[in-house]
Amino acid sequence: GDSVTQMEGPVTLSEEAFLTINCTYTATGYPSLFWYVQYPGEGLQLLLKATKADDKGSNKGFEATYRKETTSFHLEKGSVQVSDSAVYFCALSDRKGFQKLVFGTGTRLLVSP
């Protein structure tokens, strides 16, 4: 079945450092890809998405590019802030018309001042 693999955390960075969180996927067909973020004590919320190969999703300074040839969707940010500390989930959904998302295990990001 479909699956998502994320790098294990926690990822610990200093403020203004460059962030990369790796995500690779296995799926039949052409899934849509997502990054969700979970701040402490809250539910998940959509950060960005890409629906076809070579699409780049972006939001709040975060970016990720849908790479079909490497089945990857790595999350990047050029300069992280303390407020970016959260758990980040990579996810995919198939194209059958509903939101049955398959999530990765999540990567915790800790940003220190």
Next chain:
Amino acid sequence: NAGVTQTPKFQVLKTGQSMTLQCAQDMNHEYMSWYRQDPGMGLRLIHYSVGAGITDQGEVPNGYNVSRSTTEDFPLRLLSAAPSQTSVYFCASGRGQSTGELFFGEGSRLTVL
């Protein structure tokens, strides 16, 4: 606009007890789902519904029942709680005809002793 509302936020049960986790959304979303979140395992889909009167099983449905009598509500029932059901439960909703964003509730933390 309340979004997705889950109750209760915290619950402690004894093995064998039953309870219902409530979920309501006010966005007229066709799709609703329940996930459980466990350390090191990310989010796993329990049950989902693509509209009133229609439900289906996800990845980990055993021990849980659902029903969807209205568009707004999607309760999750534990008929005989087990310690393995100790987890954080998230309800999520989304529009029915496109893959894309899910809107999550704040979660319900359940402990089964």
